[in-house]
Amino acid sequence: MDDLDEAIVELLQRNGRLTHGEIATAVGLSRSAAAARTQRLLGSGQVEVRGVVHPAVVGRGSLAYVALLVRGPAATVAERVARRDDVPLVSLTTGRHAVVAEVRARSALDVDRAVGELRRLDGVQSIDTLSYVEVVRDVIGPVGEVTYDVDDVDLALLRALQDDGRASYVDLGALVGLSAAGARRRVLRLLDEQVVRVGAVVRQSGGDRQAAMGLGLRLDGGHERVIAELGAMSTVTFVARTLGRFDILVTMRAHTTAPLTASLEKVRALPGVNEVESWTHLSVVKESYAAIGLGTVADPAP
Incomplete structure (x- = not known):
């Protein structure tokens, strides 16, 4: 590109x-x-535009980040983790934890059950878990609270947007029995209510592969100013407040390592940031998005 x-x-x-x-x-x-x-x-095929539905709407409102300490080669462990429907993200990383993953489940008890099952996988030595308090920024997924009740027509539109985020209002209307104007009103309302967000998903491959870095921040005070500063950085694609060994979890992406280095230095200098731990995402084994009635909508990233 x-x-x-x-x-x-x-x-x-x-x-x-x-x-x-x-x-x-x-x-x-x-x-x-x-x-x-x-x-x-x-x-x-490198760029897809998809509608990503809020996890709470598809019954996956409890989220956690798990870092796996493994014995022996990590790729086999990552592949086993990636087979789970409740795990939308798996990555091989540098650092102490060779595999990191995200769990999205119906409840905190379901997250706990999933973590227990992951611990029992062959090759897993231990797991460090972070519970999400709040997702402030997602790659393309909607964030925040959802109070809007969807009906059958909304669900049909959401399914269609998951398949093709750029589907025309004419086609969407024909699918659900509405005029193009009626479909447009419905879709705009779903977007405004943060039920769905439509955005581009970049399939990384070859020379166009983006460099990705994860950060764990420990704070010495409140989170508000740090969150605001992170939100202003163009390299930052994911921010969540967490409970566990980190207060904030961050993912940064760029086409070269130079912007990541500059962003990392900027994060280290932020007032309120007491400590920064970083790791590199070497290979994304799976990156998928919650789908209505299907578990996941995107295929594992190549």
Whole structure:
């Protein structure tokens, strides 16, 4: 991808339903040129635009991050962890814990049960668990509390957006028996209520693989200012407040290591940050998203 491609992907990561005209205006291209680039990116299979439904809506409202200390090779352990429907993310990492994963379950008891089962896997020596207090920023998933009650029409629209986040309102309306205008009103309401977020998912491969780094922060005071500073960093793709050995969990991504190094130094210098532990994500074994009635919607990342 060149600089213009990366700019288009960044726009689609923030709002996957931007029109070709809106993309063209933002990146300084003609509408036809922006449309051609966007379609090429989507047609390559490297970039997908998906609707990601809030975990609470699909009955996965309890979240935890687990770091596995393993005996022997870690890849086999990671593959076993990735087979679980309640684990949407598995990564091989540097540092003491060779495998990290995220558990999304119906309740804290279900998370506890899952962690117990992971401990019993061959090759797992021990597990360090962080419980999420609040997800402040997700890669493309919606965050915050959800109070909106969805009906059958909403569910049908959400399923369609999970398959194709850029589906036209005409097609969405035809699917659920509404006019294009009616489908548009429904979709905008679901977006406004944080039931779903539509954004680009980048499938990392070859020379376009992004460098990714995880950070665990320990604070010496309140979290508000630190969270605000993290939210202003373009390299930061995930932020959660946690209970356990870290107060804040962060993921940063960039196309080269230089921006990650600069961001790491900036985080270390933030007032209120007492200690920073970092690790590199060497290989994403699985990265998927909760789907209505299906468990996961995305295939494991290559």
